[in-house]
Amino acid sequence: MATKYCVLDETKICDDCGECNVCDLDPNKICDNCMKCLKTGADYNAIEIDEIIDDGTGAQAYEQLRKDLAETDGTEPFDCFKDQPNG
Numbered sequence: 001m002a003t004k005y006c007v008l009d010e011t012k013i014c015d016d017c018g019e020c021n022v023c024d025l026d027p028n029k030i031c032d033n034c035m036k037c038l039k040t041g042a043d044y045n046a047i048e049i050d051e052i053i054d055d056g057t058g059a060q061a062y063e064q065l066r067k068d069l070a071e072t073d074g075t076e077p078f079d080c081f082k083d084q085p086n087g
Contacts, residue, residue, distance in 0.1 A: 002055075 006012040007020045023029040024037045038047075 004014040006014050018030075021031050023031045
């Protein structure tokens with residue numbers, strides 16, 4: 001199993017301290033995804049993605065998922081996005 005690192009300090013190994021779950025606006029509160037921290041006065045909220053970190057395992061994991069699903073129920077991953085026949 002790969003070592004899990006802290007999302008706030010990439011040099012620290014995650015020790016499940018919970019600091020990453022603390023509310024940005026109220027340090028005494030656990031984040032409940034209220035989104036008040038993203039209030040910008042804009043008509044919409046967005047999070048800019050400036051980097052995607054690929055550890056190289058995504059394609060392998062997807063192929064394993066396809067194999068597992070084919071063996072169990074014959075479906076393909078993401079079949080739910082394909083056009084469904086009417087009727």
